[in-house]
Amino acid sequence: MGGDFSLNYQPEEIYDVIIIGAGPAGSTAALYTARAGLKTLVLYRAEADGALGVTQKIENYPGVPGPISGYELLKIMREQAKSFGAQFVRGKVIATDLTGEIKKVYTIDGREFRGKTVIIASGAMERANKFKGEEEFLGRGVSYCGVCDAAFFKDQPVAVIGEDDYGVEEAEFIARFASKVYFVVPGSRIKAPPEVVEEFKNLPNVEILLRHRVIEIVGDQVVKGLKVKDLNAKEEKILEVNGVFIFLGGTKPSVDFLMGQVEMTDDHCVVVNEEMMTSIPGVFAAGDVLCTNIKQAVIAAADGCKAALAVDKFINKKAKITSQW
């Protein structure tokens, strides 16, 4: 199960490449950069996360007849990258400083990572809309980070709004502190591996509320409750909680951490040249974050390969991209 927040990296290290995202784009990029002898770090949010991570069944990835869950396929990709020396570290990226020669990447738990190049492979599963009360109570009961804020809710009831492995991993961590965790799922199931859901269900202080639509976060100075609609019983109720943690996905590119530093389209899609380089030299992008019209794992993987070979060219000052045999 996730929750690995160990610092299995060296903070003084300058990586050749930091890859943000461990989906097919990021994992494939890591395989290629690590195999090219480049010191490679991959940062990712949660184990079965991203578009492929939440896919129940895939049977069109070449070489893997399937059907196989997206998460199982991801594990194979990641193991292959790790076998060449790529390091995978869990951490949600919230900010970057990409303008200097050494790029800086910051995670939500306060760590700083430094690299000569960056590949943005964070997919397109960001939420576009906010809940009523979300902005008003941000930092006053509303949070997007279990590791950062769970301890503030020791022995208090909280709601965690989620739907997949990312939400479950965070909720499990929060449940170590909170007296009670209402896990509010808008849909009819949790999109996470069955064994993960089973383990989660068995936590004594967790109550899973499927098919509950969030209406509003309520309170005065601080959060006092979460108003939800039970779509089965067709009734509204207020969960009396002191904290609301939100870990939901959407379809927007996950690029907030770029803070407008690289050129993007009006729809927040990252713009790259034919070598997958963004408007900032040394910063590349691959996969769904580019909003290519065909969103498929094999295409994201191919993008990751191209970005990795472009990183190799950039770092080793090659005249042109060379294939890897």
Ligand SMILES: Cc1cc2nc3c(=O)[nH]c(=O)nc-3n(C[C@H](O)[C@H](O)[C@H](O)COP(=O)(O)OP(=O)(O)OC[C@H]3O[C@@H](n4cnc5c(N)ncnc54)[C@H](O)[C@@H]3O)c2cc1C
């Ligand atoms: C329901 C569904 C079914 C699908 N079925 C198929 C199929 O059958 N066949 C097929 O080929 N394709 C399928 N796809 C499409 C395919 O899954 C995507 O095109 C592909 O996963 C995109 O890869 P990616 O690496 O760009 O992004 P993703 O797979 O979305 O991976 C994004 C990665 O970025 C990480 N990340 C995001 N934000 C941050 C952050 N702030 N900090 C750190 N890490 C971050 C995530 O943890 C994740 O590791 C499906 C997609 C969905 C949603």
